[in-house]
Amino acid sequence: MQSSTVLPVLVEVLPRVLRIAVYIAIGVFAANLVVAFGLVERIAGLSRYLTSPANLPDEVGTAIVTTAASTTAGYGMLAEFRESGVLDDKATLVAVTINTFFGFVQHIFTFYWPVLIPILGREVGFMYVGARAAIALAITLTGVAAGAILLSKQNVTPTAIAETDGAGDTDGEYGANGDDEDSVRAMAEDAARKTWKTVRRIVPRLAVVYVLVTLLLRTTDLESFTNLASPLTNLVGLPGAAVPVVVAFAFDTTTGAATIAPAIGETFTPKQAVATMLIGGIISFAVSTFKRSIPFQYGIWGPEFGSKVIAVNTSLKVVFIAIAVALLVA
Structure with a gap:
């Protein structure tokens, strides 16, 4: 090379x-x-x-x-x-799951409050942040329940x-x-x-994985993941205008919020806007997994256990986001 x-x-x-x-x-x-x-x-x-x-x-x-x-x-x-x-590994996965809500909390003060809510407006901004907080809390409580059921003194x-x-x-x-x-x-x-x-x-493992992933991103078209946007928005009955918003949101949260903000109240109801952004979050997992999760988790845990952490985190997020979207468009 x-x-x-x-x-x-x-x-x-x-x-x-x-x-x-x-x-x-x-x-x-x-x-x-x-x-x-x-x-x-x-x-x-x-x-x-x-x-x-x-x-x-x-x-x-x-x-x-x-x-x-x-x-x-x-x-x-x-x-x-x-x-x-x-x-042990099982207890660590439970602990990582419980950490979810607390990892979300810091973003309230560094991003959601100073950046996203002003873009979206008070009503939609608080609805979206509230939905994300509820999803994170649900994952944390799932971790607590999993620990109560699956863990013992042996772990x-x-x-x-x-x-x-x-x-x-x-x-x-x-x-x-x-x-x-x-x-x-x-x-x-x-x-x-x-x-x-x-x-x-x-750190050496972290550096190697980050370099390899960044090189992969330079030679791979990840935009193909956004082909999922149209089927998902159609499935839940969102307006056609949701597709470009989901695509923008998948690659950059701030851009996605700025894209949908002018259409709230006209093309989108507040609930539809929040549902659209949450679907953007689902699509973004495919992108962010390559950009951030794989390098970070592999660096922290190594490939084998890091893959388990990514699988658990992503699965729980997708499940609870899907539940939130279903409640919003019901």
């Missing part, structure tokens, strides 16, 4: 990988610290209402809380818990981190109470060493 093709891809991918690597490092380092300093009880208090019924240990609550601020950092925590043996080992390399040992080499200066420094250094091991394992 010519260097003239690869070099621009490297320039595009490198900043993205570095940014994700920083967030992963923060998440993994925080996960190690909260366990080492015994902060799990304080941080995971509220999230215990979700983790306890799902048969997940309190440590997972720290990842849930963190996900509301940074999805990447939250996933980094879960990756650390899985790597250390706190969660989790809450003491696994503490049993590995002395982390969380407040009665051993770090001192009786773990609160003197030497103890704090020792635990922070231990957390940093573990973080470096995790980042060193994840």
Whole structure:
């Protein structure tokens, strides 16, 4: 392959990988610290209402809380818990599912409130954001129910981190109470060493997958996925004008919102507008899976488990979006 093709891809991918690597490092380092300093009880208090019924240990609550601020950092925590043996694969999939609503929350303040609602107007904007919030919450509650049914003590080992390399040992080499200066420094250094091991394992894989996927996108016409737009909009009885909106929405949410906004009240009712944008979300999964999900999830978990995470996430989103669309056009 010519260097003239690869070099621009490297320039595009490198900043993205570095940014994700920083967030992963923060998440993994925080996960190690909260366990080492015994902060799990304080941080995971509220999230215990979700983790306890799902048969997940309190440590997972720290990842849930963190996900509301940074999805990447939250996933980094879960990756650390899985790597250390706190969660097995089944428990990790449940935890990832429960994280869904908290990953959505951060977008309310960074995108939906300042960008999307002003474009769509108050009524349709709040309806759309409310629909997306309800979908995310339904997925999270599905994760809780799945944990209650599928998980047992065999799927989790809450003491696994503490049993590995002395982390969380407040009665051993770090001192009786773990609160003197030497103890704090020792635990922070231990957390940093573990973080470096995790980042060193994840980031090279992340970089390779991002480069390969970006090269694939440069040579593949993903617009063929939008051929699904017309059958879907016809199936639910939306106006013909919904097709170009779905196509635009599938590739760029802001553009899609700006495309449909002038037609609300004329071509589209508020419910039809929201249903159209949700269908755009279904189509966009096919595109975003190549652009974002595969590189990110494969980088975090590796291809085998990353594929399982993508399959679970995508399936649940499609199912609950379809239910929301059916309710809107009923």
